[in-house]
Amino acid sequence: MKIKSTLLGLAAVLMAGVVQAQDGWNWPSDPAQEAKARELNAAYTDYMKSDQFVEATKPLNWLLVNVPELNESIYINGTTIYNAAAGAISDEAKKKVYQDSVIALYEKRGQIYDNESKWIENKAYYGYQYYKSDKDKLKNAIADFEKAMELNGTINYQLTAAYFDLVYRNYAYNKAYTPEQILDIHDKVQAMLTQAEAEGKDVTSQRGTLEQLLVAMELIDCDFIENTMGPKLAADPTNEKLADQIFNYSVQYKCFSSDAFLRALEIKDNNNPTFATSQVRAMRYLQEKDYDKAEPVLEKAITLAENDAQKAEVKFELARIYGARGQKSAARTAAKEAATLDEEKSKDAWKLIGDLYMGSANDCRGGVSRAKDYSIYIAAYNAYQRAGDSGGMSSARQRFPSKEELFTESLQVGETINTGCWIGETVTLATRD
Incomplete structure (x- = not known):
């Protein structure tokens, strides 16, 4: 080469x-x-x-x-x-x-x-x-x-x-090393380049050549990380060097779904946590719907966040966890905090709130007043409107009370009513027709 x-x-x-x-x-x-x-x-x-x-x-x-x-x-x-x-x-x-x-x-x-x-x-x-x-x-x-x-x-x-x-x-000529030995050599050389870089040297060319050579050897793929490196880490979970290798190669080769990557990530996040390691670790738990593991990791991520945008990301994920558990009031609070922390997160947060309201109709139905029961959809419409979600707005509006239902209860469009239930919002009555 x-x-x-x-x-x-x-x-x-x-x-x-x-x-x-x-x-x-x-x-x-x-x-x-x-x-x-x-x-x-x-x-x-x-x-x-x-x-x-x-x-x-x-x-x-x-x-x-x-x-x-x-x-x-x-x-x-x-x-x-x-x-x-x-x-x-x-x-x-x-x-x-x-x-x-x-x-x-x-x-x-x-x-x-x-x-x-x-x-x-x-x-x-x-x-x-x-x-x-x-x-x-x-x-x-x-x-x-x-x-x-x-x-x-x-x-x-x-x-x-x-x-x-x-x-x-x-x-290539002599099959002189195992893949693990080559990775050890590669890491040792990379450490030398990191030191040289810290001393002000431009190591771009050398790093590029190393990576070209490593790729050319075709040693590493997701199967190698999972089936060769992963069992070794499982057998020796205190091996931080191996955990670093698995983590770095998983990121490089985009092997984020492997169990080996999660083990390595857990070790790194336990020993030297950063916002990134905690956030990614929590996302893996969320993918598996393991909310009990995800929540404390996200709480830790908030303490490691470097700015409000990062805090907003964590608050939003906590809102999703609370919502999945049925803790709807807590989910709304976390979502609103995310929207306040970062305008960019506002749309997602208000859409989540709209979804929480829409999903609460059966739980909150009192069966006494259709106008009151359907007012939940008006609250959902308002949330979707703040999110800029036209699809959500349309879906919510279809469930507004009808003019006849308001007339039957001696109510009029434009009057206000409190939704009651955990939502507890006062909304302006409107009809679907």
Whole structure:
């Protein structure tokens, strides 16, 4: 899979420049050998300065073979020279020899100078460039990246995409990981990018590449989350890391209806509640008509709300719960509070109130006065009118008392009457005809 072009420019950042001098020169004690070493050291550096990298390998090779502890500079400059030489020739066999020499120089340098933490990232990135398509050798580059993390605690954020690309290839070529292991690696790399982002770095490109690679592996879907990750969380409900994984992947892949997502959501909301986690958790309970679970979670969500609009959302959902339980007066109160908190919620709130009134006709029917019994529909009409619900208004109006019914009770259009019952509203009489 193609990695973004910005990644390929990292070589320029990672390659060391010409090292002219280093402390600790160990010239041979034999005068003739010393003279030759000085001559060839000057020769290879001159070639390097003039970009004659293939020519530079010859005197450099003599130094590496005959005076390997001369100075660390022959290894620092040597990786630059052999890498450039590999890029300067077309012969694939020779190119590979030069590339292998770059890696060998790093390994020899580590044996002599024991300072692997300083350059292990560079070695890893060269290995990525050289061996990413070699199903066997790419494992060594992966090991170098992981060694860098072990030694330094992290890797340069610009290298994260290269590392995860190697993981992707190792999985594709060698089936080297379980899906769970890949997800763990992905989360670890994402944490590095989050840290870099907190330090002001732009990690957009790296995040994008990681997600492309993860999608390309086709590891995750709703079935995987539910049937593979879910049972593990059920067996270990204290595993917050796994809960976070399930939650994040469920959101990413829109797997909101799974039991695994609900378990993960419950853990997150219990341990680190936010308005969003509490609200979504309550919605899941409401979908299942589990009002006893939903109500306390919504009450908690109100305390976590950041503005009146969020409070209005919660109040409206509480109104729905009360209404479903038959607590109609409480439902109306909550709905009115929602409408007061947020004008945008007003239409929904008043429609709910209209529905509550319409559904109360049988419970509130006294059987003494048709005008009074039907006045409930006038109250419902008024609520629907405030909601802008023409369908509700039409349905309610069809149940208004008739002119004859008002005449029979010596009442007239325009007079007021109280609905009684729990509704307790005074309405202006009107007729359906």
